[in-house]
Amino acid sequence: MAIDAQPPSAHTSCARCQLSLHPGQxxxxxxxxxxxxxxxxxxxxxxxxxxxxxxxxxxxxxxDADPFSAFEPVAEVxxxxxxxxxxxxxxxxxxxTISLDDLDQAVPQKVIVPRGERxxxxxxxxxxxxxxxRSPPSTGEDKPFNRLAVASFLTGLGGTVCVGIVTGLVAVVxxxxxxxxxxxxxxxxxxxxxxxxxxxxxxxxxxxAAIVAWIGxxxxxxxxxxxxxxxxxxxxxxxxQLDPPLKRAMLANVLIRVKNGGLLGGGxxxxxxxxxxxxxxxxxxxxxxxxxxxxxxxxxxxxxxDSLQGSIxxxxxxxxxxxxxxxxxxxxxxxxxLVQTTVTGVGNPAVQPQAARWETDIEPRIGDDVFAVGNPQxxxxxxxxxxxxxxxxxxxxxxxxxxxxxxxxxxxxNSGGGLYDAEGRLIGINTATIDKRVADGLSFxxxxxxxxxxxxxxxxxxxxxxxxVP
Numbered sequence: 001m002a003i004d005a006q007p008p009s010a011h012t013s014c015a016r017c018q019l020s021l022h023p024g025q026x027x028x029x030x031x032x033x034x035x036x037x038x039x040x041x042x043x044x045x046x047x048x049x050x051x052x053x054x055x056x057x058x059x060x061x062x063x064d065a066d067p068f069s070a071f072e073p074v075a076e077v078x079x080x081x082x083x084x085x086x087x088x089x090x091x092x093x094x095x096x097t098i099s100l101d102d103l104d105q106a107v108p109q110k111v112i113v114p115r116g117e118r119x120x121x122x123x124x125x126x127x128x129x130x131x132x133x134r135s136p137p138s139t140g141e142d143k144p145f146n147r148l149a150v151a152s153f154l155t156g157l158g159g160t161v162c163v164g165i166v167t168g169l170v171a172v173v174x175x176x177x178x179x180x181x182x183x184x185x186x187x188x189x190x191x192x193x194x195x196x197x198x199x200x201x202x203x204x205x206x207x208x209a210a211i212v213a214w215i216g217x218x219x220x221x222x223x224x225x226x227x228x229x230x231x232x233x234x235x236x237x238x239x240x241q242l243d244p245p246l247k248r249a250m251l252a253n254v255l256i257r258v259k260n261g262g263l264l265g266g267g268x269x270x271x272x273x274x275x276x277x278x279x280x281x282x283x284x285x286x287x288x289x290x291x292x293x294x295x296x297x298x299x300x301x302x303x304x305x306d307s308l309q310g311s312i313x314x315x316x317x318x319x320x321x322x323x324x325x326x327x328x329x330x331x332x333x334x335x336x337x338l339v340q341t342t343v344t345g346v347g348n349p350a351v352q353p354q355a356a357r358w359e360t361d362i363e364p365r366i367g368d369d370v371f372a373v374g375n376p377q378x379x380x381x382x383x384x385x386x387x388x389x390x391x392x393x394x395x396x397x398x399x400x401x402x403x404x405x406x407x408x409x410x411x412x413x414n415s416g417g418g419l420y421d422a423e424g425r426l427i428g429i430n431t432a433t434i435d436k437r438v439a440d441g442l443s444f445x446x447x448x449x450x451x452x453x454x455x456x457x458x459x460x461x462x463x464x465x466x467x468x469v470p
Contacts, residue, residue, distance in 0.1 A: 012036050013036075014027075014036065014037050014038050014041055015030075015035035015036060015037055015048075015049065015050055016037055016038070016041040016042075016044075016045055016049045017038065017041055019038075021036055021038070025038065026038070026039040026040075027039060028042045030047075030048040030050070030053060030055060031055070032048060032053050032054045032055035033048060033050055033052075033053040033054070033055070035048060035050055035053070037049075143186055143187055143188045144187055144188070145187065145188050145189045145192070146178050146181055146182055146185070146187040146188065146189035146192075146193070148174050148175075148177050148178035148181060148189075148193070149174075149175070149178035149182070149189030149190070149192040149193035149196065150189060150192050151174050151178075151196075152171050152172075152174035152175035152178055152192065152193050152196030152197065152200070153171075153192040153193070153195050153196040153199070154196075155167050155170050155171040155174060155196065155200070156168065156171035156172075156175075156195070156196040156197070156198070156199025156200045156202075156203060157196075157199055159171060159199065159200065159203035159207075160199065160202070160203055160206075164200075164203030164204070164206070164207045165203065165204055165207050165208060165211075167200070167203060168199070168200040168201065168202070168203030168204035168207070169200065169204065170200070171196045171197065171199055171200030171203070172196075172197050172200040172201065172204075174193075174196060175193040175194065175196045175197035175200065176197070178192070178193040178196075179193050179194075232379070233380070234317075234380055234381045236317070236318055236348055236351045239251070239317070239350075239351050239381075240348075240350045240351065244424070245357075245420070245422070245423055245424025245425075246371070246383065246424060248354050248356070248357060248424055249356065249371075249373045249418060249420050249424050249426075250317070250373055250381055250383070251317055251351065251352065251353055251354040252273050252274045252353070252354055252355055252356035252373075252418065252426075253271060253272070253273065253274075253317070253373045253374065253375075253380075253381055253417060253418065254271065254272045254273070254274060254282075254284050254314050254315060254316050254317075254341070255269070255270075255271065255272075255314070255315040255321075255375045255378075255380050256269065256270050256271065256272050256284070256286055256290055256291060256312065256313070256314050256315075256324075256339065256416060257269045257312075257313045257314075257315070257321060258290070258291055258293065258311055258312055258313075259311045259312075259313065268290065268291075268293050269290075269375070269378060269413060270286060270287065270289075270290030270291075270374075270375070270413060270414075270415040270416040270417075271286065271290070271373075271374035271375045271413065271414055271415065271416040271417030271418075271430070272284040272285060272286035272290070272314065272339060272416045272417070273285050273286070273356050273416075273417065273418040273426060273429065274316070274353060274354065274355045274356060275338075275355060275356060275358070275459050276355055276458060276459050277343065277353065277354065277355040280342055280343050280344065281340065281341075281342065281343070282316065282340070282341050282342075282343045282353065282355075283327070283338055283339070283340055283458045283459060284314060284324075284338065284339045284340075284341060285336065285337075285338055285416075285429060285451065286336075286337055286338075286339060286415075286416030286429070287335045287336065287337065287415045287416040287429060287431055287446075288329055288330065288334075288335050288336060288337040289335055289415065290337075290415050290416045291312055291326055291337055291339065292304060292305070292329075292337070295333075295335070297333070298333070299333040300332060300333040300397065301333070302329045302330065302331050303329075304326055304329060312324050312325065312326065312339060314339060314341035315380075316341070316343055316353045317351060317353055317381065318348070318351055318353075319343070319344055319353075322341055322342050324339050324340060324341035324342075325339065325340055326338070326339055326340075327339065327340045327458060328456055328458065330451075330454060331397070331454075332396045332397030332398065332399055333396060333397065334396050334399070334401060334446075334450070335431055335446065336429065336446060336450075336451055338456065338458060338459075340458070356418055356420075356426040357424055357425050357426060358425060358426040358427075358448055359425055360449070360452060362421075362425060363427065363447075363449070364388050364404075364421045364427055365388065366388050366389070366390060366391070367387055367388060368387065368388050368421060368422065369385065369386075369387055369421075369422045370385065370386060370387060370388055370404075370406055370408060370419055370420060370421055370422070370427065371383060371384065371385040371386075371408065371419075371420055371422075372384050372385070372386075372406075372408045372409075372410065372414060372417060372418065372419050372420070372430055372443075372445075373417055373418055373420070374410075374413060374414035374415075374416070374417025374418075374430060375413045375414070375417065376409075376410075376411035376412065376413040376414050377411060377412060377413050378413055379413070382414075384408050384409040384410070384414075385408060386406045386407035386408030386409065386441070386443070387406065387407050388404060388405070388406055389405040389406055389407055389441075389442075390405040391403070391404060391405070391447075392405055392444075399453075401446060401447075401450050402446070402447040402449055402450050403431075403444050403445065403446060403447065404419060404427060404428045404444070404445045404446075404447050405442070405443070405444055406419065406443050406444075406445065407441040407442075407443070408430075408443050409441075409443070410430050410432075410433040410443035411433070414430050414433075415430060415431060415432075416429060416430070416431075417429070417430050418430070419445040426448055427445075427447065427448055428445030428446055428447050428448055429445055429446045429448070429451070430443065430444075430445045431444055431445055431446050432444045
């Protein structure tokens, strides 16, 4: 063994501590294997510490020995070394030693990562956080359904089979509450909430339109056609046995049906009176609200919707329903209209359709007997009777309408039918009655004299004192 101050090359390191050997340090090479050591590393190991060296025979290195004690900064001994070579980092800086005991006692520091950066790291495949390692990530199947969302769906679905205006509103409210909860909870049910709200809106619109249509169809004077439901028709033979005044009133009565009454294409039905009959053409007087479902007390125009033409049918005695058309409506929103229809022959000559009898200068008095002919609830050619209770007037625009108040029974379907005196003369057109739940025996007809004040080209007035036979 020889102690030298100069290593064989500039990159030689100690075989024990693996640190570089620098000029000026005491160092030694193993005579057996040729490895270089710091002198103090050689002495601490009692020789060569390489286990494959033939000269290795000493005990293992002492763990308490300081392997870095061999390093003591040595001043440069060469001339101009300080000017030509910078000081070495291993000689100028102290060396930090960490033992195994220090590593066992070390506590990892918790790293707080911002939420946005954390999501980007997770997307790049970063290492899962501690809380992610404790439990597997939840999937959609693990999340519970939101109860409000399910309730909204079931409520909206139930409203489609029952009157769903209220249930529709409840479904919409529950759906909105469910959406608010789903934004802050780890739950499922957004599809249920959205579907429930849509069903709720559908229920409100559907049932609202149905109720409006049902109410609107009642304006035309028909709530139900008993004749259609029970397949009943009149016995024409019974008309042959009537007294002439009543028989003529019966044969002058017609049934009017509007196919597209109401908002949803429902039907309207009422009555009418033949005022003029010319061969196979008849002119029928009726109420405007019978043939115009949109008519109301606020109507002030005589114009009719174009959709009404082609949707009106008239049935005269002994004949089927026949397509007809409106040829005149009263001005100022007065509830009168004239319909033109076609009349064909009836097999029994004794029951041929006839025009009603009316006169201009004869009017009944309060207390006189009167009767009505019409089609209440679709029961065609029905006779009811009563007395004149009072005469009244009603303003309409610039006109005064004369009304006949009677105790005659009037029901939906009688609207547009005739009111006659005891001699069978037409004195009015039955127009309205008070709700039977409020009062009974209060019926009103527009006097025929009101109609005759208009210049209607299809009907000629009779001279005073003479019966009008169109």
